[in-house]
Amino acid sequence: MAGRSFRAGSAVIAASALMVGMAACSSSKSSSSASSSASGSPTTAAAAPVSWSTAQSAAAGGGMDALVAAAKQEGTLNLIAVPRTWAGYGAIIDGFTAKYGIKINSENPDGSSGDEINAVKSTKGQSSAPDVVDVGNSYALSGALEGDYAPYKVATWADIPDAQKDPGGLWYSDYGGYVSIGCNAAKVGGTCPTTIKALDNPAYKGDVALNGDPTSANAAFEAVWAAALANGGSVTNIQPGIDFFSKLNKEGIFNKTKVTPATVSSGETPIVLDWDYLNLGNAGALKSQGVTWTTADPSDGLVSAYYAQAISINAAHPAAARLWEEFLYSQDANAGENGWIRGYARPIELPAMITAGTADKTALALLPTVTDPNPFNPTQAQVTAAKAVVTQNWAAAVS
Numbered sequence: 001m002a003g004r005s006f007r008a009g010s011a012v013i014a015a016s017a018l019m020v021g022m023a024a025c026s027s028s029k030s031s032s033s034a035s036s037s038a039s040g041s042p043t044t045a046a047a048a049p050v051s052w053s054t055a056q057s058a059a060a061g062g063g064m065d066a067l068v069a070a071a072k073q074e075g076t077l078n079l080i081a082v083p084r085t086w087a088g089y090g091a092i093i094d095g096f097t098a099k100y101g102i103k104i105n106s107e108n109p110d111g112s113s114g115d116e117i118n119a120v121k122s123t124k125g126q127s128s129a130p131d132v133v134d135v136g137n138s139y140a141l142s143g144a145l146e147g148d149y150a151p152y153k154v155a156t157w158a159d160i161p162d163a164q165k166d167p168g169g170l171w172y173s174d175y176g177g178y179v180s181i182g183c184n185a186a187k188v189g190g191t192c193p194t195t196i197k198a199l200d201n202p203a204y205k206g207d208v209a210l211n212g213d214p215t216s217a218n219a220a221f222e223a224v225w226a227a228a229l230a231n232g233g234s235v236t237n238i239q240p241g242i243d244f245f246s247k248l249n250k251e252g253i254f255n256k257t258k259v260t261p262a263t264v265s266s267g268e269t270p271i272v273l274d275w276d277y278l279n280l281g282n283a284g285a286l287k288s289q290g291v292t293w294t295t296a297d298p299s300d301g302l303v304s305a306y307y308a309q310a311i312s313i314n315a316a317h318p319a320a321a322r323l324w325e326e327f328l329y330s331q332d333a334n335a336g337e338n339g340w341i342r343g344y345a346r347p348i349e350l351p352a353m354i355t356a357g358t359a360d361k362t363a364l365a366l367l368p369t370v371t372d373p374n375p376f377n378p379t380q381a382q383v384t385a386a387k388a389v390v391t392q393n394w395a396a397a398v399s
Contacts, residue, residue, distance in 0.1 A: 053318040056151050056169055058326060061319075064155075067326070068100065070319035076103045077320040080119055080130040081111035085261065085285075087175055087277050088343020095334050096327050102320055112216055113139040120148050124314040131321035133310050136218045138383055140171035140308035149310040152322055154329040159352035164306060174328060174336075175277075175345040176306035178297045178370060179219070179226040182279030185292060187270035192294050196230035196301040199271070200248060208248060209255040209269040211278070215391050218305070223273035224390060225376075226301030235378040238386040239393070246397035254398060265289050276368055277344035297368050303376045306348060331358040338363070 052070050055061035061070070071077075077096075084090030084106075093104055107128065108115055113135040120143070123129035135143070143149055144166055151169035154160075164173035181199070183192035189203050199208050214220040228234070228241030248254040255269055263269040265286055272279065279295040286293040309328065315321045328336030329349065337347040342363040353359035378386070 051318075052322060053150065053315065055318075055322065057153050058155065058322065061322075064326070067319060067323055071102060071317070071323040072100060074102075074317040074320045076105060076317055077324055078105045078107065078128060078131045078316055080107045080133065081109060081113070081116050082106055082134060083109040085278075085281060086343070087177075087281070087345040088339045088341075091342065092328070092336050092339035095339065096324065099327070099334075100323065102323075113218065114216065117143055117148060120312045120314055127316050129314050129316040130312050131315040131317050132312060132324055134174065134307055135310070137171075137173065137306065137308050138380070138387070140166075140310055141380060143310060144170040148313055150313045150315065150318070152311050152325060154325050156329045156331065156349060156352075159331075159349040160329070161348070161351075164348055171308045171310040172329075173306040173348045174309045175340040175343075175347045176304060177275040177277040177345050178368070179223050179273060179301065179303045180276035180279050180368075181296045181298055182264075182272045182274055182282060183294050183296070184264070184267055184270040184286075185294065187267040192296070193271065194296040195298045196227050196244075200244070200251070200253065202251065202253070204271060205252045206255050207269075207271045208253050209257055209259050209263075209272050210245075211259045211272060211274040213394075215394050218307075219274050219278070221387070221390060222303050222305055224394075225386065226273070226298065226303040228301075229303065229376065230298065230300040235376065235382045236385070238389050242390065242393050242397045249398045256398070261285070264293070265291060267291075275345075277346075280344035280366070280368075295368065297370050302370065302372050304372070331356065333358075333360070341367070 050061045052061055052067070058064045058067045061067055082089050084093065093106070096102065097104055105128070107119070107130070116130065116133040116135055117139055119130050120133065133143070149170045153169040160172050165171065181193055185192045188207050193199050193201065193204065210220040210223050211217060212220040214224045224241040224245065225238050226241070227244040228238045231240040231244050233240035245254055257263055257269050259269050259272050259274070261282070264272060264282055276295055276297055279293070283293040283295065309325060311318070311321045311325065331337045331349060331353050337349050337353060338360045340347040341350070341360050344367060346367065347353070350359060
């Protein structure tokens with residue numbers, strides 16, 4: 001997951017973040033599709049058996065009860081590149097298995113979006129083939145164009161903003177957050193940076209790390225873009241971000257160590273630019289180890305992004321794959337959308353959940369409050385162009 005790929009279209013994250021403060025004031029329930037859940041699709045008898053590998057909704061396959069029965073008969077779900085520590089996925093996985101009794105195989109949890117797509121293509125017909133992917137949106141778009149996904153629309157489809165899903169159901173954004181600065185003050189002289197520009201400080205020599213290589217890892221790529229915004233760049237100019245890290249590298253501030261929970265807890269990487277939901281998630285685990293880990297969303301480099309779900313066209317367990325998506329996009333208290341909030345991420349259906357009063361208000365209150373009057377919202381063409389610049393220039397800049 002650390003290597004997940006690039007995406008465009010992040011304005012909804014900003015909207016969701018701004019609406020967090022409204023959660024405490026929202027107590028009314030909605031009778032709209034916002035109240036639909038993984039068990040909310042009507043059970044209707046199908047005229048004839050439908051293959052779940054081609055069913056584009058639960059209703060098309062005979063209803064939710066039929067989907068649950070078929071998924072239980074398959075008995076297994078294959079995930080890839082989904083670490084348990086990422087955005088609350090551990091509890092979500094456990095909740096799915098507890099509810100449906102379906103075994104989950106989790107392959108290559110630290111893999112990248114590219115690894116996910118390669119696995120979809122290379123394991124066709126194998127029992128180990130991934131059933132679903134969770135990828136950066138550029139891979140969602142390219143995978144859709146290359147025929148890697150099967151169309152499917154969850155029961156809460158109407159609560160996913162149009163700009164954050166393929167109209168035919170080939171992919172749909174799931175959760176997101178902001179690039180943030182995680183820091184262990186005890187390892188950096190007592191004062192943690194809260195802005196991108198503040199990283200350029202000799203006091204932080206050897207301290208500042210990225211979560212991965214920006215030529216392949218989404219979190220790192222977006223962090224470079226955040227650095228660009230803080231240094232005069234824009235959605236059409238990511239080069240200032242590359243130049244910034246080149247400067248940090250020459251000054252001995254940039255730490256190229258691969259970030260892992262172990263390097264964070266040991267203090268080997270005491271300052272990490274990563275998604276805020278990951279830095280916030282690390283804080284709880286580190287506290288039990290006696291480490292105080294702070295998280296700041298830098299005001300001079302506010303960059304947000306979503307990841308996206310898709311069902312593999314080669315899914316080994318097509319019914320279980322569809323049931324998993326229904327569970328992820330359900331707004332029930334113990335299902336995916338609230339699970340992501342408890343994992344400090346902002347689920348794609350958050351605005352609808354706040355309106356309906358279905359969001360976990362306690363967990364919601366723990367998310368950073370972000371004031372983002374000019375949301376970072378590059379087009380796909382701009383993302384592609386930025387990706388090309390980073391791919392071409394990064395290695396030489398930090399060598």
